[in-house]
Amino acid sequence: MSENLDIRFIKPCRHSEEGHRDLTPEYAARLFKMGLVAQINLDNCSLQRMETLPPAPTLADAEKVGLLPLVQILQSAPVALSAIGINEMPDSRVSDANLAYERFCAAFWPGHKDDIDATHRAYDKTSTERTVQFCELGDGARCTYGMAYVALLLMQNINRSFPALGPSEKFAAYLHGIIGMLDIVSSFELEIAKYAFWSLSDNEINRLPERVRVRRKDIKENFTKLQGSVRKCKHFAFNGAMDLHWLSGANLSEDLGATLKIGSFEFALDNWVGTNDIKLYRISRDIHSVPSEGSRTKALAFSREPELRASQYWRSVDRTAADVLMHRRQAGYGKVDELLTKIDGAVTHLEEQLQRALPD
Helix, strand or coil: CCCCCCCEEECCECCCCCCCCCCCHHHHHHHHHCCEEEEEEECHHHHHHHHCCCCCCCHHHHHHCCCHHHHHHHHHCCEEEECHHHHHCCHHHHHHHHHHHHHHHHHHCCCCCCCCCCCCCCCCCCCCCCCCCHHHCCHHHHHHHHHHHHHHHHHHHHHHHCCCCCHHHHHHHHHHHHHHHHCCCCHHHHHHHHHHCCCCCHHHHHCCCHHHHHHHHHHHHHHHCCCCCHHHHHHHHHHHHHHHHHHHHHHHHHHCCCEEEECCEEEEEEEEEEECCHHHHHHHHHEEEEEECCEEEEEEEECCCHHHHCCHHHHHHHHHHHHHHHHHHHHCCCCCCCHHHHHHHHHHHHHHHHHHHCCC
């Protein structure tokens, strides 16, 4: 657990020439003077670390579970904190997670005040479910996570149901499949799909540069690893969809102009993700949003090392993606309507397909 120990802070949108932007007290103070507040959105795994703390935690306790960097930024900078990762948890775990979060804030951030417009997740206190079922989420949540969930289920389905297709053919099937189902193509999921269908021998993997090898492994572990049953496919796809939401939802919040009210003042948000998942942190180093046309969600930066540019597979999938997306741009995009109906229909279809290919 040593590498995964300390919480790290991800800025999901930054300029393509930037490295990882650091969240420091000096950075947060500069933002505050400009009328902005850095908001740290905690994912599920960081909240789970809070649950392991004793009732009256010390700094040593926080350090032991990898949360000391969060304590230090809370105690030395004007920032905001959100326990949005609770949305990833089944109802049976929400109460304990809420209690752990409030206990953590009381111990290490005693002067904080809740946003007057803050909302809290509704949940069934009597539930015994150990996992979140996508189909049981409310309309808003299914719409929020649904596009990524469909994309990841589709990757599982193509690899399981169409094994005879070649790697480039599988990618083309994904691209045309997601267009047919949702008529929306997410750049982040499209990049993930290129890794999902990249087939290599052990010798070929070992010859890759370390950074590419690590990125490929991280993406597989978080998003594309083949699962052995429909139940596992659904659980894995939902967890992956939540991870993708961490890296896109923060940008969308800024695009929509979300604000935080502190007393009589209202501040715009500069959103960050706080995570103890080193894989997600490393992925965001190489694949992230960049500002485009005044939006944080319209463009994506990704890495293409010389070894990838020389690969027949990567030349093929990059060309296919560019050609199809250019055609869609030139033809003009239709209205995004009935999205939830499309998501629900796609989920039903893909689960039926996976049911034929896999055991329960």
